[in-house]
Structures are given as structure tokens and as C-alpha cells.
Amino acid sequence: DTEVTQTPKHLVMGMTNKKSLKCEQHMGHRAMYWYKQKAKKPPELMFVYSYEKLSINESVPSRFSPECPNSSLLNLHLHALQPEDSALYLCASSQVVEVGNQPQHFGDGTRLSIL
């Protein structure tokens, strides 16, 4: 069982819909991450939050909008997505961002399909 919880597990949406992905952790971690994983490919970093502030945006299109309302929660708001955005979206957390000695712990992801 993972200590990072992602909901929903599966999501099917049309290109004009607005939806949100949710991620929660209760390990006291102050860094949270969003990754995107296409089928048969490795995960790719999208966003990094450190102490509830966005610190890294890996040139992600604006139709993906992250939000960190508090230290335990991370949301990814979706709007006007394209079929090529269909993927597994993974959330991760670590104690802090600054030190590379802190492992990231991943949730099991939300599998998103865009019709």
C-alpha cells in the first residue's frame, strides 16, 4: 500500500470538460510532485512544489494547472485537454526538495483518457 493517495484512479473526460486530480499525503512531507507517464514510457516530471509554492514547471501547457492548497494536498486542474494528454498521472512527495538524499514516494496514479 502506498502512503500517497491519488483520486480518482481512472478518469475519462471529453476535450471540453474541466476536471481535477487530487493527491494527498500525511507523512509531513513539504515537497510534492506531478509526473506524467505515457504508455510504455518512463515517468516525466511536470511540476514541483516546495513548501506549498511552485518551484519548477517543466514547460507544461497551461491546460494543466497545479495547485497546492496546503502541505498535505496537491491538485492538478485539467481544462481543454487533447487526446495526446491521455496518460497515467503520478503524484509523489518527499521530505524536502533541496536535498537529494530524500527519496520520493509515489502514489499509484490516475489513469486519464481523453475522448
Added chain:
Amino acid sequence: DAKTTQPTSMDCAEGRAANLPCNHSTISGNEYVYWYRQIHSQGPQYIIHGLKNNETNEMASLIITEDRKSSTLILPHATLRDTAVYYCIVRFRYMNYGGSQGNLIFGKGTKLSVKP
């Protein structure tokens, strides 16, 4: 680009040790070696990491060569549930804000198949 080289796939008999190699010939003194695995339909699972010394935990052992240019992940008694993609990642010790230094950059990994 990933800074590691791993075999695309490996097989291992159930109950035997699985030895997964990783080449990281350009590693610097300030970079850790991390191992994650991803079982089908799950998120990546942290296994172990090390800087210079060999490391062991309840899941696996990590053997890093003296020159730090390669490492081996050892699963001492592989089970069918160890079938997964195993990622070897080199990660900088410190993150620079606004840059990619210190990020986890996944390569293609090794597909380990444990067979009965």
C-alpha cells in the same frame, strides 16, 4: 537525457538472486545512485539509494563499484511479485531552484521477469 545505461530486459528464476546492473560512467562525486521499480499498473516504488558505500535494506542490496561508475541491485530471493521495470537513476545531492538539478530523471529501465 538519462545518465544511466541498463539492459532492456532480464529473466530470473524464482527463488534465485536477481542481479540488475547499471552503468553510470559519468557520475560525479555529488550524485546519488537511486533504484526504483514499477510493477504493472502501479506507481514507482522506492527501493534503495547510495552515494559511495554499499547499502542494504529489507528489499534489496546496492553494490557500488569503487570508482562509482557502475552499480548492481541485488534482490536476494526473487519472487514472482518482483516482476517489474527497474529504474536506476543518478540524482544530484542538491536541488537548484528553477533548474532540473536534483530531479529524478527516469530512463527506460530494465524489465525483470521472474519465472517459476
